[in-house]
Amino acid sequence: MKYTETDNKIILTEFDSFNIEETLECGQCFRFEKTDPLKYEIVACGRVLNIWQQEDKMIFYPCNTKDFEEIWIDYFDLNTDYNAIKEKLSKTDDVMKRAVEYASGIRILKQQPFECLLSFIISQNNNIPRIKGIIGALSQKYGTESDGKWLFPQYEQLINVTEEDYFALKMGFRAKYMFDAMQKIGTEVNLEKLKAAQTDELRSTLMLIKGVGQKVADCTLMFGFGRCEVFPTDVWVKRVMEHLYFDGKDTDIKTIHAFAKQRWGDIAGYAQQYLFYYARTLKIGKNKS
DNA sequence: GCCCAGGCACTCA
DNA sequence: TGAGTGCCTGGG
Numbered sequence: 001m002k003y004t005e006t007d008n009k010i011i012l013t014e015f016d017s018f019n020i021e022e023t024l025e026c027g028q029c030f031r032f033e034k035t036d037p038l039k040y041e042i043v044a045c046g047r048v049l050n051i052w053q054q055e056d057k058m059i060f061y062p063c064n065t066k067d068f069e070e071i072w073i074d075y076f077d078l079n080t081d082y083n084a085i086k087e088k089l090s091k092t093d094d095v096m097k098r099a100v101e102y103a104s105g106i107r108i109l110k111q112q113p114f115e116c117l118l119s120f121i122i123s124q125n126n127n128i129p130r131i132k133g134i135i136g137a138l139s140q141k142y143g144t145e146s147d148g149k150w151l152f153p154q155y156e157q158l159i160n161v162t163e164e165d166y167f168a169l170k171m172g173f174r175a176k177y178m179f180d181a182m183q184k185i186g187t188e189v190n191l192e193k194l195k196a197a198q199t200d201e202l203r204s205t206l207m208l209i210k211g212v213g214q215k216v217a218d219c220t221l222m223f224g225f226g227r228c229e230v231f232p233t234d235v236w237v238k239r240v241m242e243h244l245y246f247d248g249k250d251t252d253i254k255t256i257h258a259f260a261k262q263r264w265g266d267i268a269g270y271a272q273q274y275l276f277y278y279a280r281t282l283k284i285g286k287n288k289s
Numbered sequence: 290g291c292c293c294a295g296g297c298a299c300t301c302a
Numbered sequence: 303t304g305a306g307t308g309c310c311t312g313g314g
Contacts, residue, residue: 027295124296130312131295172310177297213297234295276295292314300307 001078003068009061010068017082019105020053026106026277027236028223030119030132031139031152041149043139045071045112048147077107085270092263095244096271103277108270109223113191115152116224117206120216121177137169158182177211184209199227214253228269231260237272240279 002014020040024032031043039052049072052059060072073079086104090097122138123131139150142157159182166175185191189209194202199221206217218232233241233253241256242248264271 120295125294125309126296126311127294127313133312167310170311173297173308174310211297215296219295232295236295280295294311294313296309298308300305302303302305 005065008064009059010063012058013056017105018107020051022103022105022277023107026273029109029111030135043149043151045075046151048149075110077110085267088267089271099274099278103274106273106277108228108273110226111223113224114155117220118178118181120219121181121211122171122174124216134169134171155185174211180210199229222269229266231257231268231272236279237276240275
């Protein structure tokens with residue numbers, strides 16, 4: 001990896017396994033817009049950032065060396081060797097080999113736990129455009145403005161928000177879950193302390209929140225706490241696993257988790273991301289057989 | 290007009 | 303303990 005700063009832009013060269021479209025469109029985050037076929041605008045880590053991917057370089061702006069090194073290298077997980085991960089996964093079976101080749105530029109974003117948790121609570125039984133809309137409305141109403149965009153609210157900015165307020169943002173039955181999450185984050189679910197917890201303890205603690213089941217908890221573990229041994233299993237992943245590994249037969253989540261753990265171990269989360277992107281783009285398993 | 294969407298809680302055996 | 307069902311809302 002090599003990068004230089006010019007005119008409030010960072011130009012990244014000599015990188016591998018990094019495609020901005022695959023990274024943003026693989027379902028792990030919600031606050032991004034495609035502004036041009038090759039350009040994206042993201043709102044994350046208290047900032048608005050544009051990313052323009054060209055053949056051999058990636059341009060980040062507005063951005064200086066300090067921000068790049070202190071925020072974005074970590075956020076985009078640029079110090080992790082994805083070639084090694086992909087090589088390891090490719091050896092497990094031919095299906096995985098294909099999935100990895102198909103979306104070889106995915107990186108797991110290191111999102112802030114608070115934003116990640118609330119976003120995935122909103123995501124349940126919901127579709128992506130609506131999820132983005134609700135999170136955008138929440139940010140606009142309670143977050144801080146920056147460069148014409150609204151940052152995701154901080155914990156302090158949501159302390160006095162009521163269930164009715166969330167409901168007014170069209171969160172529906174998720175409004176009470178948001179309210180409960182805020183109450184518990186202030187007491188028994190201390191996100192800062194949980195960073196040091198074991199994954200199983202972390203998961204069960206998150207699940208104390210109403211509206212947080214294993215799927216939402218696992219997404220938070222993976223995308224907010226960087227626990228890449230989990231295997232978040234939503235309907236898409238369930239379908240694609242059944243299609244590719246279980247002969248199209250209806251298979252319960254427990255069996256899928258056991259299979260993923262046995263086959264991919266501590267990098268199961270990466271496997272999940274490659275499979276998810278592969279499945280969704282090719283619409284694999286959309287119609288159950 | 291109905292069905293579904295990146296689940297979860299609640300109820301009832 | 304497991305299966306069945308309802309849920310806000312908007313788009314197809």
